[in-house]
Amino acid sequence: MRLLEMNLKKGIVKAAPESLDDLWHLYNIIGKDDEVYAQTTREVRVEEPYARPKKGRRVSVFLGIRVEKVVWDRSLNRLRILGTVREAPEELNVTGSHHTLNIAIDKPLTVVKPEWLRHQIDRLERASKVQATPIIVMAMDDEEHCVAVLRQYGIDVKGEERTRLPGKLEAEKREKALREFFKSASVSLRTVWMDVHGPIVVIGPGFVKNDFVKYVKREATDLGESIIDVKGVNSGGMAGIHEALRSGVLTKALRNVRLAEETKLVEEVLVRLGRGKQDVAYGFHEVEKAGGYGAIERLLIADATLRETTDEKRTALENVMMEAENKGGQIVVISAEHEAGQKLLSLGGVAALLRFPIG
Numbered sequence: 001m002r003l004l005e006m007n008l009k010k011g012i013v014k015a016a017p018e019s020l021d022d023l024w025h026l027y028n029i030i031g032k033d034d035e036v037y038a039q040t041t042r043e044v045r046v047e048e049p050y051a052r053p054k055k056g057r058r059v060s061v062f063l064g065i066r067v068e069k070v071v072w073d074r075s076l077n078r079l080r081i082l083g084t085v086r087e088a089p090e091e092l093n094v095t096g097s098h099h100t101l102n103i104a105i106d107k108p109l110t111v112v113k114p115e116w117l118r119h120q121i122d123r124l125e126r127a128s129k130v131q132a133t134p135i136i137v138m139a140m141d142d143e144e145h146c147v148a149v150l151r152q153y154g155i156d157v158k159g160e161e162r163t164r165l166p167g168k169l170e171a172e173k174r175e176k177a178l179r180e181f182f183k184s185a186s187v188s189l190r191t192v193w194m195d196v197h198g199p200i201v202v203i204g205p206g207f208v209k210n211d212f213v214k215y216v217k218r219e220a221t222d223l224g225e226s227i228i229d230v231k232g233v234n235s236g237g238m239a240g241i242h243e244a245l246r247s248g249v250l251t252k253a254l255r256n257v258r259l260a261e262e263t264k265l266v267e268e269v270l271v272r273l274g275r276g277k278q279d280v281a282y283g284f285h286e287v288e289k290a291g292g293y294g295a296i297e298r299l300l301i302a303d304a305t306l307r308e309t310t311d312e313k314r315t316a317l318e319n320v321m322m323e324a325e326n327k328g329g330q331i332v333v334i335s336a337e338h339e340a341g342q343k344l345l346s347l348g349g350v351a352a353l354l355r356f357p358i359g
Helices: 020-029 118-129 171-196 208-219 221-225 237-247 258-275 284-292 303-307 311-326 339-346
Strands: 002-007 012-016 035-044 057-073 078-087 098-104 109-112 135-140 144-151 154-162 200-204 227-232 280-282 296-302 330-334 350-354
Touching: 002 118, 020 057, 020 078, 020 109, 020 118, 020 144, 020 303, 035 078, 035 098, 057 098, 118 311, 118 330, 135 171, 135 208, 135 237, 144 171, 144 237, 154 171, 154 237, 171 208, 171 221, 200 208, 200 237, 208 221, 208 227, 221 227, 237 258, 237 339, 258 280, 258 296, 258 330, 258 339, 258 350, 280 284, 284 296, 284 311, 284 350, 296 303, 296 311, 296 339, 303 311, 303 330, 303 339, 311 330, 311 350, 330 339
Parallel strands: 135 200, 200 227, 296 330
Antiparallel strands: 002 012, 012 109, 035 057, 035 109, 057 078, 078 098, 135 144, 144 154, 280 350, 296 350
16 A cells, blocks of 8 residues: 555555555444545536537546445455545535545555544555565365465455366376376466466465475475475365464465465454453454453454444444543554454354453
């Protein structure tokens, strides 16, 4: 994320997203009644007295809208920001009408808020410092493989394939089938790698993953040079990726990817709940109570909880967030697009790691 201007006294932040992850951050920062300004296109009709209206033509124009809704369009890699026009060239005569801004990668926008919360600024600043490319994970065993890209918003599955290899007693048939399996897997991996050009981590149970890595380094040297780690887990496919995130075996490769941090925090909530030492709270009322005691060290809120709730509930949540920040707590917004976020939603969408136990 390129931060082009930041004037918090006036509530103004101008930024340019540089990746899909940056669009995800903006999706979670821009809210209802914010103002967003950007270059866009608008249909203009020229009308003359006593004549049929001419067919409209689209012109490029810079305008600002008051936000009513934000839609994250992953299929087209853009944000769709819907609202009413607040500022536009006078000759267009469109103030007050509805308009949609399409924000894509490398397209600057200006966001104006009446008040920027600390966690929103932290999120922008953290995004501006992220340099690492997304991590590519190949999870495989002798029954399936899955290629996915780990992004800050979650797991982006790019390809899956199941197979049925002959048993070890049929050594010749198994070796031939294994080569075909590796060939197909390497083609899938290369397709993703050519698009992302990120580091690759290969995970899975047993020796199949190691044999695959040897195959890639022998048959596709450039691809093999991008493999930075090989880790053992109990499963292949998507189950293996989830396991690797939970157990922390991807921590080194993912240290610059927010997904790993979010997974670790939610797992810590579950561990503390299991211990029963009352140094964790979940659900709005319990978290609000902990905030009143100044006990919140880290406040975890699912992004879906912030977005898909009533204005009254959102205001109450933001009050808890501001109180926690004022008492030295850290706010972490968790993506509901991955497993950790779903676990947090099952706990009511909000939880807190506490500095000290409360009764």
